[in-house]
Amino acid sequence: MSEKLVFDAPEIMIDRPTHYCPGCHHGVAHRLVGEVLTEMGLVDDTLCVGSIGCSVFIYNYLDVDAVEAPHGRAPAVATGLKRAHKDKFVFTYQGDGDLASIGLAEIVHAANRGEKISVVFVNNTVYGMTGGQMAPTTLVGQKSTTCPDGRCADEHGQAIRMSEIIGGLGGTAYCERVSLDSVKNIRRAKKALRKAFEMQINGTGFGFVEMLSACPTNWKMDPVSANTRITEEMIPYFPLGVFKDVTKDGEE
Amino acid sequence: MSKTKRIFIKGNEAISRGALAAGCTCYFGYPITPQNDIPEFLSTKMATVNGEFVQAESEVAAANMLLGAAAGGVRAMTTSSSPGVSLMQEAISYMAGSELPGVIVNVNRGGPGLGDIGSSQGDYFQSTRGGGHGDYRTLVLAPGTCQEAYDMMIEAFDLAFKYRNPVLVLADAIVGQMKEPVTPWEPKAADNHGAEDWCIDGAQGREKRLLKSLFLEDGALAGQNRNLQSKYEAMQAEARADVFECDDADLVVVAFGSIGRIVKSTVRRLRSEGKKVGLVRPLTLYPFPSEVLRDLAKQGKRFLTIEQNCGQMVDDVRLSVRGIADSEFHGHMPGDLPGSDDFIAPIIKHLED
Amino acid sequence: MARVEFREERCKGCMLCSTVCPKKIICQSSRFNQQGYKVAEVKAEDMENCTGCTSCALICPDLVIKVYREEKKEK
Known part of the structure; x- marks a missing residue:
């Protein structure tokens, strides 16, 4: 009997255990990025702009050139980098505190300018690295270390929906919200990444993929329950789907 | 170097022309008085050198765009005036920590706060003490004439790459807004002091590179600070009066x-x-x-x-x-x-x- | 015939893999790895039920799982 390997870590992934907690979806998101870069033949042309949060160490796991941006500023850093090297593939990898709070101006304007960059946005509704504080994406009722009684809409406002905002901007070429909670959704996430990355390669414009993800540690849940929370609580509030695709007929 | 005919221009234009002569190919800025002549001039002129001009959404973003272009190993700059330069300090600290070269021009205006739009030297401390968080210094050049403004831009880019460090040109509203004869000159081809050996431009046929200012491992940050301090020690040779x-x-x-x-x-x-x-x-x-x-x-x-x-x-x-x-x-x-x-x-x- | 191989030293025992296995053959062993996690495994007697669908590997955040399938015969 001869057998073949049908699933293995892509070569672009540096072979070391990650520092992420059990059940954290950053590992899945990293792998999907790595697989798409590999399949598109971009590995040696990729410039990764890391951000601040748990994923600051993405450069320890993806074997590509990288620079570390200040908190929230990755889209601005990526703008400068892409303008300096227009023939290279530039992407940012940002969490929800980084992108949707402190970096809101940078992400909105990079998208609105139609920068030829790609943004991987991991939304787990909480500040992970600093220990579970309320994020702009924290759902109403969700407990965090800075809203221990649960987020209150009157006091803190409601969770911000980024894909809806980015999808509404003129410079955005592709914007999709996906989820990492099931095999089907993970396959869809990979397709979305490929689509967003192609928008950059073809010079079409700005690509944005939001990935709903789990943070079991700061949600104070076991990994399997945390995964279920995405399905049952996050997706109803953060609907999955394509918010903008300029290559589709009938759209901008 | 080759000299050309004298021209009668404002200091802000001398800064802009000096940057172009120095081989600057990326400009990022945000409007603020009294430096607006610089982005206005470069908004059309960058294209003539096949360069990039971006009007950023804020000085915070402009300085981080500078960081990004610097990581790519190209000659890049941003310009602003006092309140705007305060907003840039985060990125400047990261650039110093990551050892990235870039030029920041401050056309100093009155402070504190919104101050006024007249001339001031109130940003001396901010300029010479690092300005942001952590132990770092930027090289600081201080032009007093329009000619010096032109010349110092060329020098600023060279020093930035020589030391892989941000360089600040501290002008003021007088230098920026006055008009004087300036003799433009073209320097020898830009020397980026081996930027191709550290910049990120895609890991084709080489190991991947990482530009960062986070050093968490035991002793790593102490080592980086010692490395920076020895660089600042070497910079002392550049002192001029x-x-x-x-x-x-x-x-x-x-x-x-x-x-x-x-x-x-x-x-x-x-x-x-x-x-x-x-x-x-x-x-x-x-x-x-x-x-x-x-x-x-x-x-x-x-x-x-x-x-x-x-x-x-x-x-x-x-x-x-x-x-x-x-x-x-x-x-x-x-x-x-x-x-x-x-x-x-x-x-x-x-x-x- | 298909099979999965767990790189146990990377496993964090999150067990997301077990939730997506259509044959429900993945379980948590009582073994700890060097990281201190009880690792996921497929018992030898259950492996023959593996279909090589790769679901477990796709949802694994830690690149623990390799999946092998028998080569299809040329027709």
Whole structure:
């Protein structure tokens, strides 16, 4: 009997255990990025702009050139980098505190300018690295270390929906919200990444993929329950789907 | 170098043209008075050198775009004025920590807060003490004329790449807004001091590279700080000053930038009246030309520091001559435009003390 | 015939893999790895039920799982 390997870590992934907690979806998101870069033949042309949060160490796991941006500023850093090297593939990898709070101006304007960059946005509704504080994406009722009684809409406002905002901007070429909670959704996430990355390669414009993800540690849940929370609580509030695709007929 | 004909331009245009002559290919900025002539000029001119012009959404973003382009190893700059430069400090600290070269121009205006749009030297401390968080320094050049503004832009890019460090050009509203004859010149081809060996441009046929300022491993940050400190030590060789009529002077006035240039007129006038007064005009504020001042102190000179602020560079003058001499201080308040007459009385007072 | 191989030293015992296995053959062993996690495993007697669908590997955040399938015969 001869057998073949049908699933293995892509070569672009540096072979070391990650520092992420059990059940954290950053590992899945990293792998999907790595697989798409590999399949598109971009590995040696990729410039990764890391951000601040748990994923600051993405450069320890993806074997590509990288620079570390200040908190929230990755889209601005990526703008400068892409303008300096227009023939290279530039992407940012940002969490929800980084992108949707402190970096809101940078992400909105990079998208609105139609920068030829790609943004991987991991939304787990909480500040992970600093220990579970309320994020702009924290759902109403969700407990965090800075809203221990649960987020209150009157006091803190409601969770911000980024894909809806980015999808509404003129410079955005592709914007999709996906989820990492099931095999089907993970396959869809990979397709979305490929689509967003192609928008950059073809010079079409700005690509944005939001990935709903789990943070079991700061949600104070076991990994399997945390995964279920995405399905049952996050997706109803953060609907999955394509918010903008300029290559589709009938759209901008 | 090849010189061309003299042209009559504003300091802000001299800064812009100097940057283009230096081979700057990426400009990022945000509107703020009194430096708006720079982004306005470069908004069309960058295209003529196949370069990039981005009007950023804020100074925060502009400085981070500079960081990104610098990581790519290209000659890039941003310009602003005081309140805007305050917003840039985060990125400048990251650039210093990640050892990225870039040029930041501050056309200094009055502060604190919104201050005014007139000239000021109130950003001396911010410029020379790092300005943001952590132990770092930027090289600081201080032009006093439009020609110097042009020349120092060329020098700024060279120093940035030589030391892989941010370089600040600290001009002010006087330098930025006045018009003077400038002789533009084209420097030799830009030397990026081996930027291709550290920049990120895709790991084709080489190991991947990482540019960062986070050092969490045991001892790593201490090592990086030692590395930075030794670099700042090496930078001391770049200290320069314009030394004027100091040989037989009893009193040496120390003044920088546009104020140094106005004081020079005052000194000329007092010299014509036989007063033994000289001027040291630091051209680099970091590194500070301490040796020049210390040598003069050893000769028994007395010192008077004149600034358009409430007393900032005077600290560096005192540190330079410590143990031998001291410096008096005369501050011309920001918000009030000085002429050469304004400095006669304070100089005479300290000369005759 | 298909099989999965767990790189146990990388496993964090999150057990997301077990939730997506259509044959429900993945379980948590009582073994700890060097990281201190009880690792996921497929018991030898259950492996023959593996279909090589790769679901477990797709949801694994830690690149623990390799999946092998029998080569299809040329027709």
